[in-house]
Amino acid sequence: MKKINKEIVIDTIPIRDKDTYKNKMGRILCVGGTHEKGGAIIMSGLAALYSGAGLVTVATDQVNRTSLHTHAPEIMFIDMYESDNLIEAVKEKDVIVIGPGLGLTEKSREVLKTVLQSASGEQYLIIDADAITLLAEGKVKRETNGHCIFTPHLGEWQRLIGLNKNKLTVESNQQAQKDLQSIVVLKGSPTQVYVDSDVFENTTGNPSQATGGMGDTLTGILAGFIGQIPNVKQAILSAVFIHSYIADQLAETHYVTLPTQVIRELPKVMRNFADAK
Numbered sequence: 001m002k003k004i005n006k007e008i009v010i011d012t013i014p015i016r017d018k019d020t021y022k023n024k025m026g027r028i029l030c031v032g033g034t035h036e037k038g039g040a041i042i043m044s045g046l047a048a049l050y051s052g053a054g055l056v057t058v059a060t061d062q063v064n065r066t067s068l069h070t071h072a073p074e075i076m077f078i079d080m081y082e083s084d085n086l087i088e089a090v091k092e093k094d095v096i097v098i099g100p101g102l103g104l105t106e107k108s109r110e111v112l113k114t115v116l117q118s119a120s121g122e123q124y125l126i127i128d129a130d131a132i133t134l135l136a137e138g139k140v141k142r143e144t145n146g147h148c149i150f151t152p153h154l155g156e157w158q159r160l161i162g163l164n165k166n167k168l169t170v171e172s173n174q175q176a177q178k179d180l181q182s183i184v185v186l187k188g189s190p191t192q193v194y195v196d197s198d199v200f201e202n203t204t205g206n207p208s209q210a211t212g213g214m215g216d217t218l219t220g221i222l223a224g225f226i227g228q229i230p231n232v233k234q235a236i237l238s239a240v241f242i243h244s245y246i247a248d249q250l251a252e253t254h255y256v257t258l259p260t261q262v263i264r265e266l267p268k269v270m271r272n273f274a275d276a277k
Ligand SMILES: NC(=O)C1=CN([C@@H]2O[C@H](COP(=O)(O)OP(=O)(O)OC[C@H]3O[C@@H](n4cnc5c(N)ncnc54)[C@H](O)[C@@H]3O)[C@@H](O)[C@H]2O)[C@@H](O)CC1
Pocket: 036, 037, 038, 039, 040, 041, 099, 100, 101, 102, 103, 129, 130, 133, 153, 154, 155, 156, 187, 188, 212, 213, 214, 215, 216
């Protein structure tokens, strides 16, 4: 198994062109967040913003709007239950995150269906959390033209592929990834990335990360990186590394690392990696 190390990130984080502008730095849409779990999609949107995405929109329940703008007025808002607006928003984006805090109701299913059906062949869909659980239930079909990246934790992965924890091997995971015709970021300790016929193991990460919202945050970093970095595989590996690298650094002096702390460190740590070229 190949390792994800610092060198990959140093090679990947680009020096920005002098004349670049926001539309070239990734247009991201993060979809999810019921009235109970708005925090999940706010963390996803914040992570995309702090990892350098040029334009970030969060599609969520109306009730989360003020909270979103209190955290980041830079992020645009749409109501995820207004399907015409959601379809329009999906069409003009480069990367779409679907799932954090989305919920498991009939309304959640409708949102997921709309997003999957509206995505086109040039777009990347990061499918996480409740979106994975809804697909595992089988009531929503995975019918999309977008490129899919699944980001399950072990519980979600077992649900999705219908295999018991003690039956999971690298080979069975690879077979499932092939069947899904997707990239799989299997989160854990350590996280593994299944891409093409390669398997990568992350070399960063620690137990201080066992806090709700840590995976929601990873979706935003993945989206931000894919939106800016043309080599999607390198972007994914770097996002996985840097998310837990920051947590490792924080854990030297902090017993627990909050997702929002990881998010705040992103621009500084990215600067350091870009300067290390
Ligand atoms: N502040 C917020 O709004 C938060 C919202 N969240 C959202 O809450 C929803 C439910 O997500 P959850 O993951 O909590 O719940 P789930 O109920 O979908 O999954 C957790 C279940 O999976 C099992 N499991 C097995 N291996 C696991 C592993 N390695 N890591 C985690 N669970 C494992 C657990 O025992 C548990 O029964 C998602 O939409 C998520 O995005 C959470 O991320 C927490 C924070």
